[in-house]
Amino acid sequence: MDTLIKQFKDFLSLTTLDFKRYLYDDVAWNSRMIGIVGARGVGKTTMMLQYIKENLDADTSLYVSADDIYFGNYTLLELAEEFVKKGGKHLFIDEVHKYQRWSQSLKSIYDYFPELKVVFTGSSILDILKGSADLSRRALIFKMQGLSFREYLHLFHNIKVKKYSLADIIKHKTDDFPVRHPLPLFKDYLQRGYYPFGTDEVLFLSRVNQVVIQTLETDIPIYANLNVTTGKKLGKLLKIISKSVPFKPNFTKIGAMLEASRNSIDDYCYFLEQAGLLMQLRDVSEGIGQLGKIDKVYLENTNLVYALSEETPNMGNLRETVFFNQMRVNYKVYRSEKADFTINGYTFEVGGKSKNQSQIQGLKKAYIVKDDIEYGYRNVVPLWAFGLNY
DSSP states (O other): OHHHHHHHHHHHHTOOOSOOOTTTTTSOTTSSEEEEEOSTTSSHHHHHHHHHHHHSOGGGEEEEETTSGGGGTSOHHHHHHHHHHTTOOEEEEESGGGSTTHHHHHHHHHHHOTTOEEEEEESOHHHHHHHGGGGTTTOEEEEOOOOOHHHHHHHHHOOOOOOOOHHHHHTTGGGGOSOSOOHHHHHHHHHHOSSGGGGOTTTHHHHHHHHHHHIIIIIHHHHHTOOHHHHHHHHHHHHHHHTSSSBOOOHHHHHHHHTOOHHHHHHHHHHHHHTTSEEEEEOTTTOTTSOOOEEEEEESSHHHHHHHOSSOOOHHHHHHHHHHHHHTTTSOOEEOSSSSEEETTEEEEEEOTTOOSGGGTTOTTEEEEESSOSSOBTTEEEGGGGGGOO
């Protein structure tokens, strides 16, 4: 326990409060049990330590990682018991999915120590969602996405910009943007700005590859009881998608390429989606959380597209990926019958600066989203502006 406390205070001393993720103020930190889930590398650990540093007494708080060597000799329940006996009030458990039977342990901690508040994080979204069933009516689950363009501006360039709603964006209220020429910054964001560790340009690509490899070789196989060969097929599937134009899946054809059944490809895409590596665009009739008809499949963010593509990425793919990725945090995004996307009754067609109105002609509440323009006009909105909504 003394070693854990020392490690925790060392981490705390290195934690800065200069930049906080969008989710920081939305988490119900005072609840008895909270789960924060999200893909690897998006900043969950830092946000947790920031909350402790800014709001709690370090002497009655403890941060631990669930894969610490401490748990080779002691259980999570034993840690909680000893911590409470020492006057502990707030226990923070990082990467909880790496601890066997973690959900049952958290359930017991919740039931046995009503005076203890617990926050846990998990990078294996699949496992957290599966385990959270054991924590129903006990834990509140919050999901964190990677950096928005707005957050990138703050973290990478110390440019502070307020959030804009969808209504603000389509009414061109982003024209008061504090940077005269946003396009170079937006291009950089597409390549390395989604993950907080992108500030380290030298190690960025290796870190992204680590995120992908650990997700494919550890998180998904453990959850779905898959073998190494299947993990390699997941990697090949990602490669196929990274090289594609906006990707309309033919699961039968892909299955033949990967030597897998069509149903297996359905499962693979679901696993990759829940693990934070893919996004699947669905029909509005099916619902965003259902396994209904899939219209298009995208990598989860444009940084992944650049990292996994062995050649210059398709620009149409990049544009649609960043639009879908940025807007889905606050809105339900569905396929459009005549254009690319529909959100809250609005239709959006995404393209380059030469994109015309033909695709949305005759549609009400329809907008052209253009890349490579600095300002919007009438129903034409710059693509970068949609990165300011969270």
